[in-house]
């Protein structure tokens with residue numbers, strides 16, 4: 532008898548779900564190319580519940596039950612694609628279902644199981660990712676993706692207390708080039724240093740996002756961004772880091788950049804109907 536060892540992927544014959552996972556893989560490649568994803572650095576999760584059909588709901592667990600570490604009532608029955616812990620973005624870019632997995636949140640809203648394709652344990656930053664998804668669902672937000680990465684120049688900024696003060700970095704970054712305010716219109720929130728993967732960091736991240744930011748810095752660590760999809764979350768980080776690079780380029784030329792004036796930035800808000 533020939534045993535067919537070919538494992539069917541959850542992505543087979545599911546175009547919408549496959550597109551979401553392909554987009555995660557594409558962004559993972561960008562993170563690596565930009566030098567933001569050393570070793571296993573960074574993580575991505577996407578709420579894929581809207582792509583889940585009855586056949587997926589019937590899939591058995593392929594892992595033990597794992598605790599999230601916190602209870603998240605809005606995630607009951609939700610499904611997420613998650614980067615695997617200790618997995619590399621550069622590997623995920625080529626093999627997203629070997630370096631990430633799909634999880635189901637159980638009815639206690641405090642635990643989860645892996646359902647596909649392989650028992651790849653989700654990212655250590657799962658508490659922050661899931662707490663933020665819970666917050667977004669509670670608010671009725673259309674945001675489904677969250678990206679954590681280590682962008683060199685933005686992380687460097689957080690090593691200066693001045694830039695950790697509310698909206699000092701936002702104002703400087705917005706003033707480097709008009710696009711940054713247009714495409715990261717809520718600016719950059721700041722979260723003081725906390726232990727990676729901790730529930731405290733998750734709580735502080737939600738608090739910062741609730742303060743009306745889509746992108747927040749984890750001091751001396753990285754950035755955490757949310758948006759409708761993974762591409763849009765990546766774009767917000769990318770425009771912010773571009774501004775940081777312009778700031779540094781001017782500094783390297785021997786001067787502190789003037790930045791756009793307050794009037795020029797106000798004019799942008801009116802012309803493009805921006806929230807801040």
Ligand code: 13P
Nearest residue numbers: 571573574616617654655
């Ligand atoms: P994981 O490999 O567990 O996703 O951790 C990477 C990281 O950046 C932690 O902050």
Ligand code: ZN
Nearest residue numbers: 572573752753
């Ligand atoms: Zn990190």
